[in-house]
Amino acid sequence: MSAVLSYSLAPVSGVLKQEDLLHLLRRTLFGAGHRELTYFKNKTVEQCLDILLKQSPAAPAPLQDDPDIQDALVPDGSSWVNAPYENEDMDKRRRTYLKAWWMGQIINRDYSLSEKMTLFWHNHYVTQLEIVKDSRYGYRYVTMLRAHALGNFKQLVREGATNVAMLVYLNGNNNSKGAPNENFSRELMELFTLGKAPDVHYTEADVKAAARVLSGWKDDRESITEKFYPELHDTADKQFSPYFNNEIIKGRSGADGAKEIDALLDMIFKRKETAEFVCRNLYRWFVTARIDEQVEQKIIQPLAQIFIQHHFEIAPVLRALLGSEHFFDAAFRGCIVKNPVEFFVGATKQFAIVFPESTIETHLCWAHYYFNIGGLSMSIGDPPSVAGWLAYYQAPKYHQWWINSYTLGFRMKIAESLYLAEGTNCNGPKIKFDYLRFALAFKNGGDVNKLVDESLTVLCAVKISDHAKNKLKAILLKNLKSEKDWSDLWSKLSATPNDASVKEDVSNRLRLFFGGIMNMPEYQMM
Amino acid sequence: MKRKTFIKNAALTALLPYALNALTACNHLAGGRKNRVLVLIQLVGGNDGLNTLIPLDQYKNLLKARPNLLIPENKILPLNGFSNVGLHPGLGGIKDMFDNKLAGFVQGVGYENPSYSHFRSSDIWLTGSESSKVLYTGWMARYLETIFNGYPKGFPNAAHTDPPAIKIGDTGTYLFQGTSMDMSIVIDPSTPFEAPDVDTDAGETDSFAGQEVKSIREILLQTNKYASVLKKALGTSVEHSKLYPKEGTNPLADQLKVVAKLIKGGLQTQVYLVDLKGFDNHDEQADKKDPTKGAHADLMAQLSQGITCFWDDMNRIGREQDVMGMTFSEFGRRIMANAGNGTDHGSSQPLFYFGANVHAGITGSNPVINDNITANDNLALQYDYRAVFGSLLKQWAGASAAAVSEALPGNFPEIKIFNS
Numbered sequence: 017m018s019a020v021l022s023y024s025l026a027p028v029s030g031v032l033k034q035e036d037l038l039h040l041l042r043r044t045l046f047g048a049g050h051r052e053l054t055y056f057k058n059k060t061v062e063q064c065l066d067i068l069l070k071q072s073p074a075a076p077a078p079l080q081d082d083p084d085i086q087d088a089l090v091p092d093g094s095s096w097v098n099a100p101y102e103n104e105d106m107d108k109r110r111r112t113y114l115k116a117w118w119m120g121q122i123i124n125r126d127y128s129l130s131e132k133m134t135l136f137w138h139n140h141y142v143t144q145l146e147i148v149k150d151s152r153y154g155y156r157y158v159t160m161l162r163a164h165a166l167g168n169f170k171q172l173v174r175e176g177a178t179n180v181a182m183l184v185y186l187n188g189n190n191n192s193k194g195a196p197n198e199n200f201s202r203e204l205m206e207l208f209t210l211g212k213a214p215d216v217h218y219t220e221a222d223v224k225a226a227a228r229v230l231s232g233w234k235d236d237r238e239s240i241t242e243k244f245y246p247e248l249h250d251t252a253d254k255q256f257s258p259y260f261n262n263e264i265i266k267g268r269s270g271a272d273g274a275k276e277i278d279a280l281l282d283m284i285f286k287r288k289e290t291a292e293f294v295c296r297n298l299y300r301w302f303v304t305a306r307i308d309e310q311v312e313q314k315i316i317q318p319l320a321q322i323f324i325q326h327h328f329e330i331a332p333v334l335r336a337l338l339g340s341e342h343f344f345d346a347a348f349r350g351c352i353v354k355n356p357v358e359f360f361v362g363a364t365k366q367f368a369i370v371f372p373e374s375t376i377e378t379h380l381c382w383a384h385y386y387f388n389i390g391g392l393s394m395s396i397g398d399p400p401s402v403a404g405w406l407a408y409y410q411a412p413k414y415h416q417w418w419i420n421s422y423t424l425g426f427r428m429k430i431a432e433s434l435y436l437a438e439g440t441n442c443n444g445p446k447i448k449f450d451y452l453r454f455a456l457a458f459k460n461g462g463d464v465n466k467l468v469d470e471s472l473t474v475l476c477a478v479k480i481s482d483h484a485k486n487k488l489k490a491i492l493l494k495n496l497k498s499e500k501d502w503s504d505l506w507s508k509l510s511a512t513p514n515d516a517s518v519k520e521d522v523s524n525r526l527r528l529f530f531g532g533i534m535n536m537p538e539y540q541m542m
Numbered sequence: 543m544k545r546k547t548f549i550k551n552a553a554l555t556a557l558l559p560y561a562l563n564a565l566t567a568c569n570h571l572a573g574g575r576k577n578r579v580l581v582l583i584q585l586v587g588g589n590d591g592l593n594t595l596i597p598l599d600q601y602k603n604l605l606k607a608r609p610n611l612l613i614p615e616n617k618i619l620p621l622n623g624f625s626n627v628g629l630h631p632g633l634g635g636i637k638d639m640f641d642n643k644l645a646g647f648v649q650g651v652g653y654e655n656p657s658y659s660h661f662r663s664s665d666i667w668l669t670g671s672e673s674s675k676v677l678y679t680g681w682m683a684r685y686l687e688t689i690f691n692g693y694p695k696g697f698p699n700a701a702h703t704d705p706p707a708i709k710i711g712d713t714g715t716y717l718f719q720g721t722s723m724d725m726s727i728v729i730d731p732s733t734p735f736e737a738p739d740v741d742t743d744a745g746e747t748d749s750f751a752g753q754e755v756k757s758i759r760e761i762l763l764q765t766n767k768y769a770s771v772l773k774k775a776l777g778t779s780v781e782h783s784k785l786y787p788k789e790g791t792n793p794l795a796d797q798l799k800v801v802a803k804l805i806k807g808g809l810q811t812q813v814y815l816v817d818l819k820g821f822d823n824h825d826e827q828a829d830k831k832d833p834t835k836g837a838h839a840d841l842m843a844q845l846s847q848g849i850t851c852f853w854d855d856m857n858r859i860g861r862e863q864d865v866m867g868m869t870f871s872e873f874g875r876r877i878m879a880n881a882g883n884g885t886d887h888g889s890s891q892p893l894f895y896f897g898a899n900v901h902a903g904i905t906g907s908n909p910v911i912n913d914n915i916t917a918n919d920n921l922a923l924q925y926d927y928r929a930v931f932g933s934l935l936k937q938w939a940g941a942s943a944a945a946v947s948e949a950l951p952g953n954f955p956e957i958k959i960f961n962s
Contacts, residue, residue: 186824190884196880196881199824199825199886202658220918348750349751353758400713401661419761420761421764424758424761481744481745483743535738
């Protein structure tokens with residue numbers, strides 16, 4: 017087994033070699049191809065990180081523009097995010113629309129980590145939109161995640177604690193004096209902040225005391241905001257266990273009761289386990305699922321210190337991790353199984369697919385991505401449970417949970433749909449992977465061996481066997497007598513750009529060739 | 543926009559599954575019980591046992607603890623021969639099975655030092671661990687490995703032609719996680735089974751990535767090896783029970799329908815896992831005005847309906863003597879209702895099982911509910927869940943004592959579940 021050479025957060029500097037740059041971009045953007053390589057080429061690692069860590073501007077709200085929806089309250093071309101709740105039937109349509117819109121934001125990601133981190137926080141600070149059942153709440157939840165994606169974690173937790181979607185999802189809206197509901201407070205400690213590592217010893221009584229601190233909040237459907245009701249708030253003092261230094265959160269009455277949350281979060285964030293837990297999750301998201309004792313001591317602990325020193329600002333931690341010698345260690349190349357978004361959107365970004373111009377058609381394409389990625393067991397907006405997707409917490413398999421006899425077959429079906437000659441049908445509109453354009457970006461396309469090698473370098477994070485490589489080459493050379501025939505064919509392509517039959521011949525070969533790459537087990541890795 | 547539409551649109555490639563070894567199939571568990579099939583039904587989220595199997599002799603105190611949640615006395619379904627317990631009114635089908643001696647319950651099942659975390663507790667139930675110990679393989683997988691020794695190496699073979707286990711859904715499960723790989727084939731009810739072609743030639747293996755790719759390749763190869771038996775079974779035309787609801791309305795029924803199809807189609811797999819999600823009813827578990835309605839009532843009805851249709855199917859295809867099912871959940875719920883007329887995470891729960899040869903009746907006694915229940919009170923533990931599963935392995939599968947302790951280490955008393 018190739019050993020990890022560096023357990024150091026020491027920053028690397030200078031301009032990255034192509035393979036290092038590809039590693040950085042694969043892990044931070046959803047897929048990288050010629051477009052990304054060109055954009056980041058010749059930039060220093062510091063400059064790359066400046067770009068990646070810059071928060072993307074807020075996206076325009078989802079619009080009602082589905083001709084199939086006759087929404088009396090929301091005319092076509094305007095948004096429903098502030099509209100009155102209508103009924104479950106209409107809201108279900110809006111929710112589906114919202115999730116497809118979210119998928120669209122991912123597909124349209126610029127060169128920022130914002131979308132990747134929004135998805136990270138979705139997996140960390142979970143809401144299931146099909147349980148919340150109010151699209152406007154769902155929109156506010158997604159907007160919150162996106163606004164803080166590269167911002168401040170403590171602020172995110174504070175907003176989430178009274179976010180309307182979260183109040184519904186974890187029953188914070190039914191948590192009142194004399195009748196505490198501990199659903200949110202339990203997950204706040206177990207899943208959102210402290211975690212359940214062996215050194216975390218909060219008690220059942222702490223969960224209950226925290227629930228009392230959080231009592232009195234409700235969502236308001238009319239104003240689509242959270243509200244605090246002092247009369248529902250438990251104003252008695254809350255005693256915590258020795259794990260929290262026997263801290264007492266003073267009960268407060270009147271509007272002041274709302275401020276107890278801050279005292280609770282201060283207490284929870286004082287425990288270094290909170291910073292450690294989030295850093296481990298970030299590490300699993302970006303580097304590898306394996307955390308051994310060396311990684312724990314030399315990477316996680318220092319990262320947690322950075323997190324604490326920067327008052328839970330997320331960007332400094334990511335900068336330290338993603339710019340480190342450890343991150344660029346060759347041992348980690350291609351060792352993460354792509355999640356379904358990384359797989360499907362990743363292929364789309366690698367080949368820089370252009371979506372239809374019409375908003376309606378584009379939306380249908382986004383919906384196609386949303387449904388198929390859901391089919392691969394990653395429904396954006398609805399993780400399987402409050403713990404998020406198995407791949408990010410269920411040891412020791414972690415990312416391998418994405419892969420089973422069903423999902424592999426389905427991934428390969430998706431890959432097949434991407435190299436159909438007539439294009440990929442997305443609920444009506446078609447998108448077409450322009451494989452010819454991709455291949456023409458290589459200088460040495462006429463040399464079939466170089467074309468195979470260079471394509472694999474860009475597309476595939478793991479080296480394949482010579483046998484598999486020869487099979488791929490054979491696809492390009494099918495019915496040709498020699499490699500020179502390929503060179504001739506390639507030359508003809510540029511000499512006679514208007515010769516449709518040559519173009520079609522080359523395109524067909526490339527289509528099946530790139531399809532072959534996407535169908536390899538190695539292509540599942542990043 | 544549905545997945546099925548997508549599948550129809552995608553081109554189909556010819557797949558070349560491995561040739562099926564035409565030798566006689568006898569893919570049996572220990573003791574030659576080769577026709578027996580076990581269907582485990584996981585109730586995800588923590589089922590409220592007190593509103594499932596209701597202790598009538600505790601009704602007064604229970605009503606005090608959960609006034610707007612407890613099923614009105616006159617709506618509780620009586621059980622033949624057991625005057626002090628009754629069933630949730632949504633469980634009509636299960637009542638019929640029970641009255642016909644086709645079903646049983648074990649009361650108060652759980653484990654010492656219960657975890658109230660969904661995730662930890664699910665892991666405990668699926669891996670067969672004690673509360674404080676973390677295991678990384680499933681208890682059923684450990685049992686299956688005593689039969690499918692060294693899996694996947696050498697499997698399938700003449701004696702074991704079919705997959706050791708089937709998981710219905712889109713994700714694998716700890717229950718079937720073996721030492722070196724998932725011992726189940728995962729089948730999604732809404733999508734046709736596909737076995738993709740794969741180059742068997744390994745690329746780099748001497749790296750973290752190479753190891754991961756190796757696992758993926760193994761799943762592909764193993765899936766391909768079972769492709770022909772699975773396609774044959776799934777391709778069998780079955781006239782299902784008329785009792786099944788419209789597809790997409792009861793996820794458990796949809797899943798059990800696939801299991802029925804596979805059994806009818808002659809698949810020799812003997813262990814299945816299906817699930818029903820949504821039991822984490824912290825809030826509005828029941829309608830305040832009518833506790834027989836609401837989220838939990840809907841789940842009870844789906845559970846009962848799913849099992850009823852499936853059982854009807856088993857009778858129609860003449861496999862009712864071979865097939866048994868059992869439910870479990872990661873925990874029960876608290877005795878006292880919370881402010882939202884829901885319940886928080888609890889500990890012990892009743893397990894339900896069914897089949898023609900099960901030990902009909904109720905094992906264990908009603909929980910004792912005192913008259914000053916507080917929010918923290920939980921039901922007492924009567925049986926360790928490993929006693930139930932261990933007894934199941936012994937009686938249903940004919941597992942040896944050694945195989946049982948391989949699957950579920952520890953000494954647990956035997957409970958009568960199956961008339962072996």
